[in-house]
Amino acid sequence: MSTVTAYAAPSASAPLEKTTITRREVGPHDVAFDIHFSGICHSDIHTVRDEWGRARYPVVPGHEIAGVVTAVGAEVTKFAVGDRVGVGCFVDSCRECEQCRAGEEQYCTGGGMVGTYNAVGRDGQQTQGGYSGAIVVDENYVLRIPEGLPLDAAAPLLCAGITLYSPLRHWNVGDGTRVAIIGLGGLGHMGVKLADAMGAHVTVLSQSLKKMEDGLRLGADEYYATADRDTFKKLRGSFDVILNTVSANLDMGGYLGLLKVDGTLVELGMPEKPMSVPAHPLAGGRRSLSGSMIGGIAETQEMLDFCAEHGVLPEIEVITPDYINEAYDRVVASDVRYRFVIDTATLRG
Ligand code: NAP
Ligand code: ZN
Ligand code: ZN
Numbered sequence: 001m002s003t004v005t006a007y008a009a010p011s012a013s014a015p016l017e018k019t020t021i022t023r024r025e026v027g028p029h030d031v032a033f034d035i036h037f038s039g040i041c042h043s044d045i046h047t048v049r050d051e052w053g054r055a056r057y058p059v060v061p062g063h064e065i066a067g068v069v070t071a072v073g074a075e076v077t078k079f080a081v082g083d084r085v086g087v088g089c090f091v092d093s094c095r096e097c098e099q100c101r102a103g104e105e106q107y108c109t110g111g112g113m114v115g116t117y118n119a120v121g122r123d124g125q126q127t128q129g130g131y132s133g134a135i136v137v138d139e140n141y142v143l144r145i146p147e148g149l150p151l152d153a154a155a156p157l158l159c160a161g162i163t164l165y166s167p168l169r170h171w172n173v174g175d176g177t178r179v180a181i182i183g184l185g186g187l188g189h190m191g192v193k194l195a196d197a198m199g200a201h202v203t204v205l206s207q208s209l210k211k212m213e214d215g216l217r218l219g220a221d222e223y224y225a226t227a228d229r230d231t232f233k234k235l236r237g238s239f240d241v242i243l244n245t246v247s248a249n250l251d252m253g254g255y256l257g258l259l260k261v262d263g264t265l266v267e268l269g270m271p272e273k274p275m276s277v278p279a280h281p282l283a284g285g286r287r288s289l290s291g292s293m294i295g296g297i298a299e300t301q302e303m304l305d306f307c308a309e310h311g312v313l314p315e316i317e318v319i320t321p322d323y324i325n326e327a328y329d330r331v332v333a334s335d336v337r338y339r340f341v342i343d344t345a346t347l348r349g
Pocket of ligand 3: 093094095096097098099100101105107108109110111112
């Protein structure tokens with residue numbers, strides 16, 4: 001076991017504070033790496049503030065992790081010391097169920113994926129995430145970060161990037177597909193960039209026009225304020241696919257009406273409370289309401305390679321760990337442009 005400096009939430013209401021945690025010995029199939037950067041995802045905030053009701057304190061959040069390998073176990077074949085690597089939202093799964101065998105470990109039905117933090121690993125230990133100096137992960141759950149991607153900007157791809165890439169691929173978004181992204185935050189801005197790189201016609205639906213210039217620069221073709229009720233009249237029946245990245249409850253009926261006949265609204269945001277869905281806009285257009293959660297290991301690697309090839313990188317604000325609590329408040333206030341990434345240099349031993 002080794003001791004590592006980390007930032008942990010001691011309870012739902014207390015600020016995150018500096019602490020120490022332990023990491024397991026490097027097993028035969030494990031990769032140990034120094035964490036260089038860790039993104040702040042809104043899911044970190046939902047978890048530590050116990051909005052999902054499953055928090056195990058203390059929680060060290062962080063599932064957008066990028067760093068450099070320091071040691072590998074005797075039987076590791078995929079990675080070597082010095083490699084640039086990443087870890088996303090999960091660090092293990094059953095490896096045997098239909099989903100695991102199909103490379104969709106995020107939907108593991110053999111006990112569920114093991115979250116990078118706030119879960120219990122096979123060793124019976126609580127997992128602790130990326131707001132820390134180092135981590136030990138089985139090689140099958142580690143990603144390779146391509147040469148063209150800087151480590152700081154690569155970090156948010158491990159959750160925000162794959163969470164948008166996977167549904168865009170699943171719903172066959174390509175040349176000319178009319179896609180709308182609701183919410184221009186960490187997930188949303190990656191949706192704009194990725195959908196644009198795939199050739200789609202991209203529309204942002206944001207609460208206001210405050211970030212319109214950014215949205216158009218990031219690759220959107222159109223940008224509308226949802227606070228303006230005319231938006232819903234004007235865009236009625238416009239989209240093949242709508243990706244909802246909002247962290248709060250929305251009036252789903254209004255958004256479903258923006259889909260074409262047979263269009264799909266994919267729920268990506270995970271607000272604290274259930275949302276109500278009216279039947280009329282669904283039935284009266286044979287529309288679908290679906291959801292999607294991150295992506296499997298193979299698809300995450302494919303996404304990283306795609307981002308390197310197409311120069312798709314998140315827009316980040318790099319912070320030091322002592323700014324985490326302020327960054328949380330800014331994310332909740334939709335004041336993030338567009339992902340906070342923690343430089344973990346001061347946490348490394
Ligand atoms: P974020 O950076 O805070 O972005 C969320 C955006 O939603 C905000 O920037 C804002 O965009 C909009 N928004 C916030 N509050 C709103 C409100 N009351 N009404 C309307 N719009 C509002 O968060 P994120 O990290 O992108 O995560 C977004 C959600 O996705 C979270 O619930 C998170 O837990 C979830 N998530 C899901 C997955 C998955 O696999 N499905 C993966 C990661 C995260 P505008 O300012 O443009 O309106
Ligand atoms: Zn996340
Ligand atoms: Zn499984």
